[in-house]
Every structure is written in C-alpha cells, then in structure tokens.
C-alpha cells in the first residue's frame with residue numbers, strides 16, 4: 001500500500017514557473033566581505049597560521065524564473081541607461097560607448113545612438129558573471145542594528161536590482177520582495193516608478209525599510225505611498241492580526257503555538 005505522501009501527486013514547480021531560464025553570479029570583493037563579516041576564513045593571517053579553514057568570498061546569485069506561456073504585457077524598448085560601475089578597460093562599453101553609457105552616434109544610425117547604445121548595454125547585462133557592480137552601492141543599514149546579530153544583514157547592492165527591474169518590469173508593475181530586509185528591492189522599485197510589496201520578519205529592519213521607502217517616495221513625487229502612514233502602528237496591528245488568526249485556528253482544533 002502506498003503511504004498518503006506517495007499517493008499525493010506533487011505539483012511540479014515547472015507548472016508554476018520555468019526555472020533555470022538564466023543564472024547570474026555577482027562578484028563580491030573579499031576585502032569588503034571580510035570587513036563586514038569579520039570571517040576568519042577570509043583573513044590573510046589565517047593563511048599564514050593554518051589555511052585549512054580559509055575560503056573564498058561568497059557571491060550573490062540571480063536566478064530567474066518566469067511564468068510559462070505568453071507574456072500579456074510586453075516589456076519592450078531599448079535600454080536608455082547603463083546601470084553599473086566602470087567597465088573593465090577592454091570592455092565593450094569603454095570601447096563602444098565611452099564609459100558609463102555615453103551615447104555615440106555612428107554614421108547611418110537613424111536611432112540617434114539609442115539602439116547601438118542599448119546593444120552595448122545588453123552585451124554587458126547578458127554576461128553570466130557581473131563584475132561591474134560597485135560593492136558599496138547599498139542602502140545604509142546603521143539604524144537597523146538593534147541586536148548583535150542584526151549587524152550581519154547583507155543588503156543587496158542596488159545596481160543589480162536596478163538592472164533586474166529595468167529588464168523584467170514595466171513602470172507601474174508590482175515588485176514583490178518576500179524577504180525584504182531593509183527594503184533595497186522595494187526602494188529601487190519606487191525610485192523607478194514601480195509599485196512594491198515587501199514582507200519582513202524583524203521589526204527593526206521593517207522600520208528601516210519604511211524609512212528608506214519614505215526617502216524613495218520623497219525623491220519620486222508621483223508616489224504618495226506613505227502619507228499619514230505610521231510604521232509602528234501598522235506593525236503592531238499586523239502582529240495582532242496574525243495572533244488573532246492563530247488563536248482562531250487553534251480554537252477550531254487546528255495546529256499552532258500559543259500566542260502571547
């Protein structure tokens with residue numbers, strides 16, 4: 001006889017998303033990583049002492065997934081901005097567009113350099129390893145440090161987020177960040193004229209995210225997300241609401257711990 005687990009047909013993730021469409025590795029500077037994390041495996045003095053535990057810096061990864069089928073709303077148009085750090089000396093952006101994406105018009109180019117610039121940007125973005133990302137391009141996290149472990153949050157750099165938002169969303173679309181931290185993905189979404197939804201577990205990060213989003217909103221006057229918004233009040237209300245749901249489920253004989 002089959003166990004109940006085996007008799008259930010699992011939903012294949014591939015029916016929800018096509019996984020593995022592409023994967024990008026984002027370079028990490030080992031010196032910055034060592035200064036931030038104080039990991040002894042990254043220290044040169046550990047090499048001298050005993051390299052048994054020495055290791056490399058851990059890169060970030062971007063893994064893309066997409067809903068199978070037709071895309072109802074095309075995300076179209078050439079790139080008009082290059083988000084990235086200085087290109088390496090031999091890189092196509094240096095040779096072809098003169099660092100930092102300055103447009104150049106070639107003879108016979110009827111797009112005033114737009115298409116040609118966009119091709120150069122795409123050739124950079126289509127690389128499977130992104131080396132041209134400034135290490136320090138992150139949101140400030142100082143105010144989020146309430147407890148010792150909170151010093152270890154690793155905010156994503158804003159540049160790769162800008163690339164992803166530019167590549168895979170239209171203005172007005174919703175960017176969802178299920179592990180929002182201090183709100184980097186949401187911050188960029190607002191800056192770039194998208195809407196944003198985030199979920200965060202730690203109250204101090206949540207508060208910091210709200211502050212960051214209020215800043216993004218003030219920089220982008222089209223958005224009026226936080227007028228009259230009280231983050232503390234909202235957090236208290238959402239916790240109360242979560243506890244209420246758990247109490248109701250328990251009262252109906254369901255699982256759950258005892259909320260305070």
Ligand SMILES: C[S@@+](CC[C@H](N)C(=O)[O-])C[C@H]1O[C@@H](n2cnc3c(N)ncnc32)[C@H](O)[C@@H]1O
Nearest residue numbers: 154155156179180181182183184199200201202
């Ligand atoms: C690596 S951080 C994300 C940082 C974020 N990308 C940024 O740049 O600000 C991961 C976050 O996920 C949060 N987290 C972990 N488990 C969670 C859960 N079950 N629900 C919501 N947030 C969670 C952690 O508190 C942490 O802030």
